Amino acid sequence: MTGRVWLAIGGVAVAGTIGAWLLFVTLPEVYDEVDDATVTVPRDAPAEPPRLTSATLFYVAEDGERLIGVEREVVAGDAPIAQARHVLEAQFLSVEPPLLSAMPEGTLLRALYVTDQGDAFVDVSREIASGHAGGSLDELLTVYTIVNAVTVNIPTVRAVQILIEGREADTLAGHVDLRRPLTLRPEWTDPAPADFGAPTAP
Amino acid sequence: MRRARSPLSLVLCTLVVLVGTGRSLSAQRSLTILSDTGRQSLAVARVNDRPMVALSDLAAAFDLSVREDTLADGLTVTHRDRVVVLTATQGLASVGGRVVSLPSPPVRTSRGWHVPVEFISRALGLVIDTPIELRQRSGLVIVGDLRVPEIDVQYTVGRGQAQVVLAMTPQAPYTIEEGPQRLLVKFDADALDVVLPDSGPDSLVAGIRQGDEPAWLAIDLGSQYVSHQSTLLAGVGGTARLLVDLFSDAAPAAVARVNERANTAERPPPPISGDDATPAAEIAPPLPELTVPITVRTVVIDAGHGGDDTGAAGATGVLEKDITLQVAQRLQRAIETRLGLRVVMTRGEDRTIRLDERAAIANNNKADLFISLHANASLSPVPSGAEVSYLSLDEGDIERSGARLSGTNPQTVPVLGGGVRSIDVVSWEMAQVSHVDRSGALAAIVDAELRRHVDVRPGEAQRAPFRVLVGANMPAVLVELGFLSNPAEERRLGAPSYQEALSQALFQSIARYRTLVEQRPSSAPEAEEMPRRRP
């Protein structure tokens, strides 16, 4: 084998190593977040109970017409992104009647990014679309459950874009444009937060 | 009372409008890379039904080296000390620790690795450390801070006169020179991003084409051409429209006067010929701009969902896609037979059709109205009633389209840890922006007519970020006919009598809207006013 071929093989090997390093060192900054984000409830009793804070979560009112804000205790996060994660994790949990959740069953938070400009990107699993029953009102309520939960609880976030399985999405079920960040809208939300039952720790 | 219309505007009613349509990227075979060193072509391949470019072509054009990493199932793309990592399994690229989302992972074909065209605007700029803008509609890849205004050319021809409208985004300084057999519009820019009309030659204009220099546009004159008159109308967000009227005789005085009044922005050079000398004191009634509809001729009815996409479903199995088609067909018959308007259906049968395609059908047919029909659903069986919506614009939408129009912001905005916002996509797809006021007027009429004929939801016409409306280049509304999740309403939505009542309400709405438009032809400033909505 000539020196040139060895050089080429060596080059590929070096490139491969760099590539692998970049893939496993650079990308995991995001993937770690994904792993973190999917852990919604600590399975073992933690040594210290997590610090809690109050947050407004959004559910569909009994009459199905709009969202209502409900005060709940959620795990407190140090940075806005950590706080947003805890709020969304709590928001994605199933809820007891008479409240209804506009989040299709099985929807998981995959990852979350917050930009300096105050845009949050909420990456959720495909169930948000595949499990959606359709209808523009229902779709608006699903989308604004996420938009409201993040913008109301994280003051530095101005707008929210929903990504599905890590990619930009068109719509959930054919109506609401998801290609741009959406800001808080009062139309589909009852402004008076109501408390249903005693606060429960997640 | 109907206002008397001037004979001139009646003549203009009979004009035929030919408007150029932008080709989507999916139809393009190549992109053109524009940089300060010149232009070169970049082949576009369709891979998995998506426009993609070969990494080897990008490497040659941008001095990149590409290495494959079979172990990690990925690729590294390097330019000097900057590296992009792509994985073959995910639509993500990592650029110096920043993650950028792509519509698909890279794909290996017989011609080597291909990446989605979005890679160019979202990742490549970060690697070569130069802003890169991808202009989807014209297929231009603009490297660096070049001034490349978008020029949408529309052409209208009538008896003895014609009009070329150059819609500029952003407004670019220009001069008009008349040479033998042609008018040259010379823009002060590095290049033009032009969409030309697909009109044939006539006696006034033999053709419209790009000129010999990159920033020139040539209007080849026909045998009957005698004079022209140009007018610049300033729009919102730094946009402008240059109207070039061409005449088979001296320019009619009324046109010259009105143009003078309308011309609030920078004056173009005076016309070389034409009767421009009429005293400005004789003010004629405003001339409706040719590109603003002065009646309703074509209505596009969009039956929501279809094919695999059934939309919402009622408890007894009534499907949204069927209800929307049935009401659409009733409405079509009513409009055609009783109003004599042209009706274009986005679908006349049960088939799948993309949201983009729906707006494109309306745009390509130069529709004057777009009505999208849907049936609603709620988690609760309680909500009922019909409802009309028109597009809401987020503050961010305005900022984003305004930011790009001003030309001062970078074309791609990298965001911390989460990708790159490519601004060109937002703006191009937001054709509805300039029609939102009239869409609101249409929605108010539809709301009133729905109230007269059927049950409606409480509240007025709503504004919502509905995807199908965004790309429609005409007044557009989305009508929810009723709730399939409400058992009583599910029953009546399937009943011919109720469908007829819904169709009646929409028919009356269109008739009333047409009357409104004909009584009060929209003036250009009204049409260009950008609605601002604070959240």
Ligand SMILES: [Zn+2]
């Ligand atoms: Zn629908």
